[in-house]
Amino acid sequence: MPRLVMKFGGTSVANVDRIRNVARHVAREVAAGYEVAVVVSAMSGKTNELVAFVKDANPLYDEAEYDAVVASGEQVTSGLLAIALRKDGIKARSWQGWQIPILTSDAHGSARIAEIDGSRLNGGFARGEVAVIAGFQGMHAESGRLTTLGRGGSDTSAVAIAAAIGAERCDIYTDVDGVYTTDPRVVPKAQRMERVTFEEMLEMASLGAKVLQVRSVELAMVHRVPTTVRSSFDPPDAARPGTLICDEDDIVEQQIITGIAFSKDEAQITLRNLKDSPGIAAAIFGPLADANINVDMIIQTVSGDQATTDMTFTVPTADYERARAILDAQSATIAFGQIEGATDVVKISAIGVGMRSHAGVAAKAFRALAQKGINIRAITTSEIKFSVLIDAAYTELAVRTLHSLYGLDQA
């Protein structure tokens, strides 16, 4: 029998009524002849609440205990969905990550899946049961402790399970009916895409589109799992197909730019009046790398005095204070005049595989932003995307400007 993985996010399982609705979507696929594994998130808001409890108990919490607490949201919804399915006469049982088991690294709070043994799930399918799997959770084999996969990690559980059981497809059900050209909450004129390439989806997710966790797209790409994003709010008897994430060859009409993403998770640091000598970049970025701080955008410019240099770069907002402290501690070796920083910045990115074969795509954006009076603080480009760092106050204006500029607005 063909197999299918269906994943339902937090808003799709927000209460018992919504869980009953999910059961009807599952029933449709069972009736269509699939062996179904369902992956569920915690009820919306639940994980945030659990994280807050942990931080309240001790801001310097133990990370393994953090996982023990935050993984519990998914235990509740997996059990409830199995109950709802059985009420509708469908054989089902819940599975926690450790029961399958889903083995992960020991990086508590952001563990990576190492291995999934599908044999116990296969036993369940042989008994005619729907497998209702708690997303987001795994287990570290050596310590035997529970782990979680990072925020939004149920997407990754779903794709990894699809690969492990040889599912025909992985359907990610959420509160929007597909992947849009940008976040539809910010740009009402955003358009749903029929198809998007794995590569573009990977960039969109990494650059801020939180509709899929980045790691889930990586896994879908590596294991070639056809993955869709679709709405759980569609009536179960008339569910639409949503957006298919697939290979470039499967896309007939290709745009130059397919999507715009934005992320407020970055902060800017500028070191002024650095002595411009060999080794300066190594002296700055070496200690940050040693502290596991990811530096993203980097620009070096001549200082106002024409004799020294300024270095501007971005780090994740969560690491901002730590990065500043590290640089302050190195001030004797690095010898900078001043250190400045900003957290009220946003990184706006445009993504499209068509950029590979078209010149001047980014230049057009710089001009359009300048015309709106938006100052660009830093720029990065790569083969299929470019990003600009601007003041956060201009987020909506900049996203909308680029969205129209590249012809993505809905008619």
Ligand code: ADP
């Ligand atoms: P779930 O709880 O189902 O995992 P998420 O909140 O994680 O759902 O992801 C869905 C949300 O992602 C949507 O409500 C939407 O606001 C946001 N989003 C951001 N960028 C995009 C995009 N390009 N296309 C679709 N949704 C997007």
Ligand code: ASP
């Ligand atoms: N419940 C977890 C979170 O909110 C995992 C998920 O929903 O994907 O991050």
Ligand code: MG
């Ligand atoms: Mg999500």
